[in-house]
Amino acid sequence: MPSSSTAPFTIGTRGGHVVATYSAMASPCEILIRTADAGEARRLASLAHRETLRIEHKFSRYRDDGVVHTINHSNGGPVAVDDETSRLLRYAGQCFELSEGRFDITSGVLRRAWTFDGRETTPDRALIESLRANVGWDRVEFDGASIRLPRGMEIDLGGIGKEYAADRVADLLTAEAGHGVMVNLGGDIRVTADGEHRWTIGIEDPARDRSALGQLDLAAGGVASSGDARRFCIVNGVRLGHILDPRTGWPVADAPRSVTVVADTCTAAGFLSTLAMLHGTDAEAFLAAQDVVHHCVR
Amino acid sequence: MKLFVRICLLVMTALAALWSAGCASVGVDVWERDVLARAEMQPDHRAIDRALDDHIYFSKEASSGGRGFGGGGCGCN
Amino acid sequence: MQLNRPEHVRTALTAFTAALLGTHTAMAGDAGKVDSSLLIYSETNRVKLAEGVVDLNKQMDEQKSYALHLVFDALTGASPNGATPSSHVQTFTGASGHAGYSTPAGEIPLDSSFSDRRFAVDGSISDQISRLTMGSVGGHLSWERDYASLGINGSISRDFNRKNTTIGMSAAYNHDTVSPIGGAPTPLASMPAASVSVGEGEGEGEGGGGGGGGPGKGKDIGDVVVSLSQVLTRYTLVQMNYSVDRESGYLNDPYKLLSVVQDEGSAAPGEPVDYLYESRPGSRTKQALYAELRQYIAGTATDVSYRYFWDDWGIRSHAVDLIEHIPLPRGNSLEPHVRWYSQTQADFFRTYLVEGHQIPQYASADARLTAFDAWTYGLRYSLPVGEGNELGFSAEYYEQTGTRAPPNPPGILKQYDLFPALTVFMLRIGFTHAL
Numbered sequence: 001m002p003s004s005s006t007a008p009f010t011i012g013t014r015g016g017h018v019v020a021t022y023s024a025m026a027s028p029c030e031i032l033i034r035t036a037d038a039g040e041a042r043r044l045a046s047l048a049h050r051e052t053l054r055i056e057h058k059f060s061r062y063r064d065d066g067v068v069h070t071i072n073h074s075n076g077g078p079v080a081v082d083d084e085t086s087r088l089l090r091y092a093g094q095c096f097e098l099s100e101g102r103f104d105i106t107s108g109v110l111r112r113a114w115t116f117d118g119r120e121t122t123p124d125r126a127l128i129e130s131l132r133a134n135v136g137w138d139r140v141e142f143d144g145a146s147i148r149l150p151r152g153m154e155i156d157l158g159g160i161g162k163e164y165a166a167d168r169v170a171d172l173l174t175a176e177a178g179h180g181v182m183v184n185l186g187g188d189i190r191v192t193a194d195g196e197h198r199w200t201i202g203i204e205d206p207a208r209d210r211s212a213l214g215q216l217d218l219a220a221g222g223v224a225s226s227g228d229a230r231r232f233c234i235v236n237g238v239r240l241g242h243i244l245d246p247r248t249g250w251p252v253a254d255a256p257r258s259v260t261v262v263a264d265t266c267t268a269a270g271f272l273s274t275l276a277m278l279h280g281t282d283a284e285a286f287l288a289a290q291d292v293v294h295h296c297v298r
Numbered sequence: 299m300k301l302f303v304r305i306c307l308l309v310m311t312a313l314a315a316l317w318s319a320g321c322a323s324v325g326v327d328v329w330e331r332d333v334l335a336r337a338e339m340q341p342d343h344r345a346i347d348r349a350l351d352d353h354i355y356f357s358k359e360a361s362s363g364g365r366g367f368g369g370g371g372c373g374c375n
Numbered sequence: 376m377q378l379n380r381p382e383h384v385r386t387a388l389t390a391f392t393a394a395l396l397g398t399h400t401a402m403a404g405d406a407g408k409v410d411s412s413l414l415i416y417s418e419t420n421r422v423k424l425a426e427g428v429v430d431l432n433k434q435m436d437e438q439k440s441y442a443l444h445l446v447f448d449a450l451t452g453a454s455p456n457g458a459t460p461s462s463h464v465q466t467f468t469g470a471s472g473h474a475g476y477s478t479p480a481g482e483i484p485l486d487s488s489f490s491d492r493r494f495a496v497d498g499s500i501s502d503q504i505s506r507l508t509m510g511s512v513g514g515h516l517s518w519e520r521d522y523a524s525l526g527i528n529g530s531i532s533r534d535f536n537r538k539n540t541t542i543g544m545s546a547a548y549n550h551d552t553v554s555p556i557g558g559a560p561t562p563l564a565s566m567p568a569a570s571v572s573v574g575e576g577e578g579e580g581e582g583g584g585g586g587g588g589g590p591g592k593g594k595d596i597g598d599v600v601v602s603l604s605q606v607l608t609r610y611t612l613v614q615m616n617y618s619v620d621r622e623s624g625y626l627n628d629p630y631k632l633l634s635v636v637q638d639e640g641s642a643a644p645g646e647p648v649d650y651l652y653e654s655r656p657g658s659r660t661k662q663a664l665y666a667e668l669r670q671y672i673a674g675t676a677t678d679v680s681y682r683y684f685w686d687d688w689g690i691r692s693h694a695v696d697l698i699e700h701i702p703l704p705r706g707n708s709l710e711p712h713v714r715w716y717s718q719t720q721a722d723f724f725r726t727y728l729v730e731g732h733q734i735p736q737y738a739s740a741d742a743r744l745t746a747f748d749a750w751t752y753g754l755r756y757s758l759p760v761g762e763g764n765e766l767g768f769s770a771e772y773y774e775q776t777g778t779r780a781p782p783n784p785p786g787i788l789k790q791y792d793l794f795p796a797l798t799v800f801m802l803r804i805g806f807t808h809a810l
Contacts, residue, residue, distance in 0.1 A: 091395040098387055143438060143503075167396050268392045290385055306531055307508070310542040314535045317542075317603065325539025325606045332386060333610050338676040338700040339669050341604070341614065344710075346410045346430050346805065347755075347769070349444075354416070358775070358797070360718055360744050361692040363598075363618045364665035364682035 009049045011041055017182075020045030024052040025162050027186020031169070033177060034194055044177055048169045052185065055165040059088070059157045061108075068157055076151040078141075088157060088164065089142055095160075095271055096137040102278040103271065106149075107135050107246035108156030114251070116231040116242040123235060128249040135246050163224050163270035166190040170266075180220065190266040193220040203260050203295050214295060222266030226273040227258030227297075243277045254281040262293040407433035407440070412805040419798045422452035422489060433810065442513075444497040453485035457631040457653060457740035459727045460484070460791045461646050467632070468566055483795065486630060493519040499528070507534040515549065523591075524551040532602075539606040547598045554591035555629035562627055562654030563734060592625030610671040618665070623658040633740045635728045636785060644786025648730050653739040655723065661686040676700040689722030690744070706759040712771070714751035720744065726781055726793055742794060748777040753801075763809030773799040 009022035017032040018041040031048045035041050060066045071079045081089065095103040113128045115121060134152040141148040149155065162185050170183040170190035180194025191199040201216040201223055216223065228241025233251075240251035259276045263269035272290060276283040287294040326334070337343055348365060356362045409431050416424040426448035434440045456467065458478075465478045467486070478484040499513025508531065515526040526549030534541050553559065560566075597620070604614040635649040667680035682694045696714045703709060721744040723737035753771030760766045780793040 087395050087397070091391055094387075094391040098384060098391070145436065164395070167392075171396065264389060265392050265396065267395060268388050271388060271392075292385070306544050307533065310531075310533050310544060313601075313603070314533070314540060314542050317535075317540060317605075325536055326609050327537065331609075333671050334606060334612060336671070336676070338708075339612060339671060341612075341669075343678070343700075344698075346412050346428055347803070349430075350412065350414055350426070350428065350803070354773070354801075355694075355716070358743060358773075358799075359692070359716060359749065360688075360690045360721065361661075361663070361682070361684035361686075361694065361716075363600075363620060363661065363663045363684070364616060364680070364694070365667075 009045050011038070011045060018045075020048065022049050022052075024049070025056050025165065025185060027162070029186065030182075030184045031173065032182035032184075032199075033173070034179065034181075034197070035177070040177070044173050044181070047176060048173055048183065051169050051172055052165050055161065055168065058084075059161050061154075061156060061158070068155060071147060071149060072154045074149060076149070078146045078148040080146045086144055088160065089147060089155075090144065091267075092155075092157070092160060093137060093142065099271075099275050099278070101137075101247050102245060102275060103159070104135065104137050104246035105155045105157060105159065106137050106140065106153050107244060108158070109134050109152075109154050110244050110246070110249050113249065114233065114242070114244070116228075116233050118232055118234075120234045120237075123250070132249045135249070159274060160267065160270065162186065162188045163222070163266040166266040167222065187225050188266050188270065189223040191218055191220055191222075204258075213297065216262060216293070218262065221262055221264055222269040223260065223262050224266055224269035224273050225258055225260040226270075226277045228255060228277075229257055241277070243274070245278055252278050252280045256283050256296045256298050258295075258297045259283060259287070260295040261287065407431070407810040408807055409810065410805070410807045412803055415802045417800050418452065419800075420453070421485070421797070422450055422454055424448055424450040424452075438503040439500065441500045442498065444495075446493070446495040446517075449492045451490045453487035454489050455742055456484050456486040457633055457742075458484040458650055459634040459636060459645075459647065459740075459788055459793060461634075462787055463646070465647065467650070481791065483791075483793075491520050493517060493522075495524075504531075507538075508532070521554050521556055522551065523554075524549055526550070526596075528598075541602075541604045543600075543602045543604075545598075545600045545602075547596075549596040549598075551594040551596065551624075552591040553594065553625050553629065559592050559625065559627075559629050560652040563651050563738070566632055566650040566652065594622060594624035594626060596620065596622045612669045614665075614667045616663070616665040618661075618663045620661040621658070622661075626655045626657065626659060627653055628655075628739070628741055631739060631741050633725060633728050633738055635730050636788065638729050638731055639785045641730070641786075645784060645788040646786065647727075651728065651734070651738075653741065654737050655739055656688065656737055659686055659688055674702050684718075688744075690719055692716065692718035708757045710755040710757070710769075712751065712753035712755070712769075714749075716749040716751075717777075718746060720746040720779070726779075726784065727788070729785065742779075742797075745779040745794065746777065747775045747779055747794070749773065749775045755803075760806075765805075765807045767803075767805040767807075769801075769803045769805070771801040771803075773797075773801065 009020050012019045012021070014032070017034050020031040020033070020041065022029050029052060031045060033041055033044055057063055058066050059068050061068050061072065063069060067081060067085050092105045109131050110128070113124055113131055139150055139153065166183050166185045166188045167190050170181060170192050173181045173183070174192040180192040180197065182191045182199050183189065187204070189201060199218050201218060203214045203216065226243065228243060231242040232239055234240070240253070241255045243252055243255060244250065245252050255277045259273045261269045261273040261276065263272060272287070272292060276287050276294070279286040284296050287296065333339060352362070352365065409429065411429045414426040416426065426446065429445045431443040432440065458465065458467070460481055460483055462480055464480055465484055466475055467484065468475050476487055495515070495517035497513060497515045499511050501509060501511035504510050510529070510531045512529045513527070515524065515528070517524045526547055528545060528547035530543060530545030532541055532543030598618065600616055600618040602614060602616040604612065606612055631653045632650045633653055634647040635651060636647050637644050661684065663682055663684045665680065665682040667678065670677045678698045680696045684690070684692045694714065694716045698710055698712045701709045721739070723735060723739060724744045725735070725738045725740060727740065728734060728738060751771060751773045753769055755767050755769035757765055757767040775797040784793070
């Protein structure tokens with residue numbers, strides 16, 4: 001994941017809003033703000049840019065000055081964590097329980113057994129089994145102030161990080177600007193209330209990039225998507241997406257091509273869209289039971 | 299002392315095993331604890347009033363205990 | 376994979392994300408609370424008491440919390456001393472500090488010199504030892520003019536079945552010291568210088584009676600409680616406890632007497648000839664089984680409990696307690712409360728002793744050891760005040776009734792109500808502040 005600490009942001013306009021764009025978290029990021037003041041726009045864009053990068057750097061698996069890197073290299077010893085990390089870890093634990101183990105930030109190690117390049121592959125079952133021995137949030141000791149990962153285990157906040165950043169940036173800008181904004185970090189979107197204004201968000205067709213399948217009309221809330229349109233593999237002629245079920249070590253069978261969910265926050269939408277994917281054939285039924293606006297493409 | 303604590307945990311686990319044999323499926327999941335989390339459903343709801351009640355009944359009746367300890371602590375016996 | 380996932384996933388998720396994003400102010404009471412209450416207690420024609428309690432619970436971090444409980448009370452008034460009424464004025468030497476006090480003819484003798492202040496403090500620390508286990512240790516201290524108590528306690532509890540089942544064990548040890556004013560009297564000795572002013576049968580006279588000061592009398596108390604609590608449904612919780620308590624040492628009430636009355640066929644049957652200090656066994660083992668159910672139905676929470684108690688003094692009792700929490704608009708609430716209690720008599724309970732009959736090894740006329748029923752009726756009104764605070768007012772009425780006197784008491788005792796009902800009015804003001 002290349003970092004973009006030196007690239008600036010660019011300012012433009014779109015339909016009455018100032019649009020600031022930059023690149024972060026391996027995605028194109030865009031902020032929409034309703035303001036006529038160019039200086040104010042730059043100030044808010046700069047805040048958004050810095051906060052996105054701060055979160056990216058702090059929770060990156062690769063940067064050795066980040067807390068996730070420290071935890072993954074702690075070799076079985078305890079690592080003290082600050083308030084923000086503690087809240088994220090606690091949230092991850094709650095998601096683990098709420099999803100009955102389907103949502104598990106320790107499941108990242110399973111990726112070593114799979115290559116999702118669109119080609120036919122024969123998975124190494126022995127490798128998957130040995131990696132599964134190092135998966136399971138219930139094996140982690142976390143008391144709120146420090147975390148202890150058994151040797152061989154790793155955490156990956158990639159599944160929460162971008163949605164969390166979208167919500168944080170949106171809340172930060174809303175507090176600074178005094179009115180609502182739209183934050184779109186590569187498809188993870190959060191909009192906050194801006195008077196009577198309703199934000200228009202397009203849903204992408206996974207099969208054909210950039211072409212909209214539909215539109216959402218939101219006053220406030222979060223939108224997140226999960227999908228495997230681009231990353232998949234083929235096993236015995238069956239197409240398998242890249243979303244792995246931590247409980248088996250295998251990709252979920254019959255997952256939709258893409259799931260888009262609308263919720264009160266981007267973080268909540270992200271959890272629901274991931275969990276929907278992990279329900280495979282039952283994704284639509286799961287989302288229907290949650291009573292949230294959603295869109296599934298198969 | 300540690301041995302005593304270990305024995306207590308062993309006794310409790312044995313009780314729980316017996317209890318669980320019948321009741322393991324009874325209960326609710328994490329996301330179904332909204333009502334149980336309400337103040338009036340907590341075991342310590344109005345604890346101070348219950349403690350005052352227990353003290354009054356301890357000094358006017360011959361029985362004590364139940365909710366917690368039944369022993370001494372005051373001369374109102 | 377489940378098709379019928381509960382919609383509550385969404386509710387929980389909303390709470391979790393709110394906590395993550397800091398948009399959720401910690402629930403009032405997460406950091407702890409301070410609870411305080413003032414009780415005004417008044418028995419009709421008897422004891423009056425004012426008691427103030429402060430309860431502090433503080434969460435120090437994710438694992439540890441501590442609690443501090445302070446009590447102060449002041450009581451005054453009169454309490455039955457165990458003697459029976461007489462057709463003459465009776466005079467008593469009180470061990471409770473009075474040179475003497477008299478009871479008019481025909482009335483239940485009351486020791487009116489009761490006046491005392493008590494101060495007690497309890498402290499405890501709890502720690503989440505592991506994800507499923509919680510332990511605590513605590514101590515207790517209390518002082519009154521004639522009574523002191525020192526104790527320690529500890530408990531451990533563990534969760535099972537996705538935290539739906541909790542099993543706990545607690546133990547406590549207390550050492551109490553009774554230092555009666557005027558010294559602890561010798562059990563079954565005659566009250567000294569007790570003159571029955573008119574009529575026959577002079578008291579056994581001086582001698583015996585008041586022990587001479589000396590160090591206080593000790594009492595050791597050990598308790599163990601085993602408890603199990605179980606979530607049954609989203610709206611129902613049950614708890615069951617078994618407790619056993621063993622006390623040994625000085626268990627007498629140093630201020631209580633028994634009248635020795637003339638037998639039928641004597642010159643003045645039923646009139647007192649002597650007063651003896653009471654005598655209770657030196658040990659007591661108490662046990663109780665307790666069950667409590669909390670049920671939520673359409674906004675109202677019901678708390679109903681039952682306790683069965685038994686001990687080796689022959690006492691058996693039942694207690695049923697019911698409290699309803701009824702929410703009203705704007706966070707106010709009403710809590711009606713009803714309790715029924717019934718106990719049997721202690722083996723050595725005697726309303727009086729009869730002259731010429733053998734004096735039993737243990738005897739007490741303390742009304743608390745006789746058979747009776749009791750009812751409590753109460754109502755509490757609570758309202759929120761400011762952020763996270765609650766103010767409550769309650770009024771309660773307690774009454775002990777039930778025939779307790781033995782059939783056919785001798786002579787004039789037949790015409791007296793030997794145990795008039797005890798009635799108590801209580802008012803409480805409580806204030807809870809969330810930290």
